[in-house]
Amino acid sequence: MPSSIPDIVISRLPVYLRALERLSQEGQEVTSSHELGKRLGISSAQIRKDLSHFGGFGKQGTGYRIAYLREQLRQVLNVERDWEVALVGAGDLGNAVARYRGFSNRGFHIACVFDSSTDKIGKSIAEFLIQPLDTMHTIIAERGIKIAMVAVPAESAQSVADTLIAAGVRAILNYAPINLNVPDNVHVQYIDPVIHLQRMTYYLE
Amino acid sequence: MPSSIPDIVISRLPVYLRALERLSQEGQEVTSSHELGKRLGISSAQIRKDLSHFGGFGKQGTGYRIAYLREQLRQVLNVERDWEVALVGAGDLGNAVARYRGFSNRGFHIACVFDSSTDKIGKSIAEFLIQPLDTMHTIIAERGIKIAMVAVPAESAQSVADTLIAAGVRAILNYAPINLNVPDNVHVQYIDPVIHLQRMTYYLE
DNA sequence: TGGTGATTGTGAAAGATGTGACAACTTCTA
DNA sequence: TAGAAGTTGTCACATCTTTCACAATCACCA
Numbered sequence: 001m002p003s004s005i006p007d008i009v010i011s012r013l014p015v016y017l018r019a020l021e022r023l024s025q026e027g028q029e030v031t032s033s034h035e036l037g038k039r040l041g042i043s044s045a046q047i048r049k050d051l052s053h054f055g056g057f058g059k060q061g062t063g064y065r066i067a068y069l070r071e072q073l074r075q076v077l078n079v080e081r082d083w084e085v086a087l088v089g090a091g092d093l094g095n096a097v098a099r100y101r102g103f104s105n106r107g108f109h110i111a112c113v114f115d116s117s118t119d120k121i122g123k124s125i126a127e128f129l130i131q132p133l134d135t136m137h138t139i140i141a142e143r144g145i146k147i148a149m150v151a152v153p154a155e156s157a158q159s160v161a162d163t164l165i166a167a168g169v170r171a172i173l174n175y176a177p178i179n180l181n182v183p184d185n186v187h188v189q190y191i192d193p194v195i196h197l198q199r200m201t202y203y204l205e
Numbered sequence: 206m207p208s209s210i211p212d213i214v215i216s217r218l219p220v221y222l223r224a225l226e227r228l229s230q231e232g233q234e235v236t237s238s239h240e241l242g243k244r245l246g247i248s249s250a251q252i253r254k255d256l257s258h259f260g261g262f263g264k265q266g267t268g269y270r271i272a273y274l275r276e277q278l279r280q281v282l283n284v285e286r287d288w289e290v291a292l293v294g295a296g297d298l299g300n301a302v303a304r305y306r307g308f309s310n311r312g313f314h315i316a317c318v319f320d321s322s323t324d325k326i327g328k329s330i331a332e333f334l335i336q337p338l339d340t341m342h343t344i345i346a347e348r349g350i351k352i353a354m355v356a357v358p359a360e361s362a363q364s365v366a367d368t369l370i371a372a373g374v375r376a377i378l379n380y381a382p383i384n385l386n387v388p389d390n391v392h393v394q395y396i397d398p399v400i401h402l403q404r405m406t407y408y409l410e
Numbered sequence: 411t412g413g414t415g416a417t418t419g420t421g422a423a424a425g426a427t428g429t430g431a432c433a434a435c436t437t438c439t440a
Numbered sequence: 441t442a443g444a445a446g447t448t449g450t451c452a453c454a455t456c457t458t459t460c461a462c463a464a465t466c467a468c469c470a
Contacts, residue, residue, distance in 0.1 A: 008426085008427070010404060010407050010408075011404050013403070013407070014400040015384070017403070018383070018384075018397070018399075018400065033448075034446095034447080039384055040384050041384070043429070044447095044448095045430070045431095046429080048447090048448065048450085049427095049428080049429090051448095051449090052448085052450070056448075058448050058449080059435085059448075060434065060435040060446085060448045060449080061434095061435060061436030061438095061445085061446055062437070062446085062447070063446090063448080064448090077403050077406055077407050078407055078409060078410065079403055085402070092304045092305065093301060095301065096298060096300065100298065102382060102398070103398075106399045108399065108402055147405070147406075149398070154227070170408075171402070171405035171406070171408075171409060173402055173405075177307060178223075178227060179220070179223075179244055179245050179246070181246070187405040187409075189401035189402070189404055189405060192223070192307075193302070193307070193378060193396065194223075194308060194312070194313065195220060196394035196396060197288075197312070197313055197378055198219035198311070198312065199392075199394060200352070200376035200392040201283040201312065201352075201376065202215050202218070202282050202283055203215075203375075204283060204351055204352075204375055204376060204392075211456075211457075213456085237417065237418090238417080238418075239416095248458075248459070250458075250460070251459080253417090253418065253420085254420080256419090257419055257420070261418075262418095264418075265416085265418040265419080265464065265465040266416055266417050266418075266465060267465095267466060267467070268416085268418080269418090
């Protein structure tokens with residue numbers, strides 16, 4: 001009955017996990033909901049309540065053992081395994097995503113890169129060979145890839161998403177500045193820097 | 206009394222604006238809360254209610270004139286003017302951000318680029334000269350820049366943010382995978398692709 | 411001109427989310 | 441060993457957010 005846990009709680013767990021990894025790097029072994037909350041700008045009660053959905057990870061009087069809680073969150077979030085991710089689009093943005101070093105050790109690695117432009121097909125970004133869009137369905141279906149990142153122009157994003165979904169992808173990270181229409185069993189997250197900037201200008205001046 | 210409007214409402218306005226711009230591009234002149242909601246996966250009631258915080262932009266029986274509503278949202282969001290944005294960090298990520306073509310016409314342009322590495326200082330990305338971090342405070346303060354994007358390693362992000370804030374920046378878009386501690390009058394938005402991916406893996410399998 | 415179908419803006423109700431407060435427990439110290 | 445200080449997990453409550461439902465209005469057409 002995992003569906004009974006609110007989305008909004010799930011959405012905070014990766015943030016907790018990231019903070020724990022950082023604390024761990026800094027050599028700390030134990031933390032408390034209060035310390036974590038102070039770092040993240042979240043109330044300690046909320047952190048305790050969020051975590052309590054998945055079991056009691058802490059110890060009264062002491063707090064949380066960082067290594068243990070980190071491991072538990074990884075399990076809950078399903079990122080103990082390493083997920084293969086397909087990248088679609090090899091323009092500037094796709095290039096940057098392909099070169100990004102931050103995926104490793106956090107549960108993901110890029111498995112293949114696709115583009116439609118004949119200029120780019122056959123060339124490489126970082127260590128990845130750029131493959132033609134026509135082969136995407138086959139490759140993704142065969143390898144059983146479930147996650148994709150879309151870094152194509154807004155105009156092509158919906159049709160790319162449709163193809164991905166038909167091939168079996170169930171989670172899409174969309175960098176294109178457009179909303180995608182997808183079936184209920186497919187998850188989408190959006191990254192559009194302008195949207196984030198516009199969320200702040202309202203408060204300026 | 207603009208503070209009485211919930212943050213969560215503000216955070217949806219840029220999404221509405223983006224959809225309106227798209228509809229406009231497609232040649233449409235009028236839309237309804239129902240159509241917009243269908244596109245965005247949001248209920249029509251929510252869209253109407255959100256918009257009603259700022260006045261009555263629509264007409265009963267007809268819907269919303271797209272050009273007009275778009276203009277009104279731009280005003281509300283404070284993106285009729287063009288904001289200067291500072292970019293800190295000229296590594297792979299900073300490079301991609303600097304080259305990103307999507308800022309223009311949506312209220313923003315990059316005004317200056319900073320990095321600490323002596324290798325990079327003096328060189329250019331796209332049309333921007335990379336300037337040394339030591340000059341950042343002066344330049345940002347003099348030009349009155351209020352918005353910055355941070356694309357430096359996690360280790361340096363907090364100190365960069367501190368410098369930015371001291372120089373007058375009031376809105377930070379942080380690409381570094383770390384939480385920033387900032388005063389109440391400073392706004393921060395985060396972009397970390399791994400966080401977004403981890404928000405979806407929970408639901409896979 | 412009057413009737414039909416569409417759509418907004420909004421108050422009230424329902425539902426979701428966050429906070430406060432505390433018993434229960436742990437560790438530390440004297 | 442006993443008391444003090446710290447911390448969790450949780451329940452009840454408060455607050456925030458979304459949905460519902462409908463009067464009011466508009467455009468169109470016969």
